[in-house]
Amino acid sequence: MDLRQLEYFQMVGKLRSITRAAEQLHVSQSTVTLAIQKLEDSLAIQLFDRSQKQFSLTTEGQVFLQSVADILNRLQDATAEIQKYRQLQKGTIKVGVPPMIGSFLFPEILAQFTLLYPQLQLSIIEESSFALRQLLERGELDLGIVNLYQPTLLLETIRITTEEIVACLPLKHPMANRTTIDMKDLQNEQFILFKEGAYNRHVILEECKRHGFAPNILLSSDQIETIKGLVIKGVGISFLIRAVTRQNSDFAAIHLSNPLHLQFGLAWKKDRYLSKAAQAFIKFITEIICPPNTIR
Structure with missing residues (x-):
């Protein structure tokens, strides 16, 4: 059984004529006849009553025609759906x-x-x-x-x-007016960092290690606004990329004297x-x- 056989069967079932079906399908009558015969052989059942001059569906053929119509409609819908994906409409x-x-x-x-x-x-x-x-x-x-x-x-x-990492300090912090700041000057501060797995955190910890100290990590969070809010309230300091801080004037964003960047x-x-x-x-x-x- 193949798709073409189903299409030919549906057309013959609809028109009750192999001749008219062949004309609609733009194929020869023998092609349609052979397709119907092969379909009946594969199903081991007779789909058409050939005792009359005009083809008529058997009871089994009527049931099968309904199923074939559903199959072909679903296939048409599926094809249309895939076309939407191909054409970036969905x-x-x-x-x-x-x-x-x-x-x-x-x-x-x-x-x-x-x-x-x-x-x-x-x-x-x-x-x-x-x-x-x-x-x-x-x-x-x-x-x-x-x-x-x-x-x-x-x-x-x-x-x-590529974005630069800057130190974020409360506005009232003694070092808030600096244009640059060295990491070693921050060793006694309480750090607010991203959670484990964030590369920003890894970079900061490595820089602290390079300056010979392990920071006092007060809190870890993945929420940018939470980190900003805690810095603003003076709970601790943090490190964010410059682009995140540009629209904020509620805390100081200071360049590190040894610049750090993230790509x-x-x-x-x-x-x-x-x-x-x-x-x-x-x-x-x-x-x-x-x-x-x-x-x-």
Whole structure:
């Protein structure tokens, strides 16, 4: 049994004539007759009553015709649905975003992408870069925006932006008016850092270690606004990327004398199938957001 046999059977069943069915299908009568015979042989049942001049469906043929109509309608709907995906009229992209990117860069990316592809939906998962890398490597995400701190053979990446880490101090802090600050000057402060797994936290801890001290970590959080609020209230100090602090005048954002930077990029698993929607997002990032020559 094949699809063409079902289509021929449906047309003959509808018109009650092989001749008229052949004309509608633009094939020979013998082609239609052979297809019907093969279909009956494969089913081991007679679909048409041939005792009269005009074909008529048997009881079994009537039942089968209803099922065939449903099958062909479903196939037509499925084909139309796939065409929507192919033409980017429909689709969902599962994208992972770390907290800091989610607070400043991703809203701009999302707004521009939505203007270009209003029919596509982005499903956002917010996790640390380390967690997102694992999800990408396991194939549980289509794409992810991650810190490019360590090359990996499993992921393809495109660099999006490089951001400076700044020290965030309460406005009443004695060092709040400085233009730069050395990490060793902060060794007696209470630190508010991102949770384990965040590369921002790793960078700060390594810098403290390089200056010969282990910081007093008062609190860990993945919520940008929580961290900002605690700094504003003088609970402790923190370290955020410069882009996150530009719109804030409630606390001091000070450059480190030994500048630290984070590189963010779009990543996806090398051997994972990418939908048309995911390919469109990568193309969008490559052509509109990224600097040239940044695909690794």
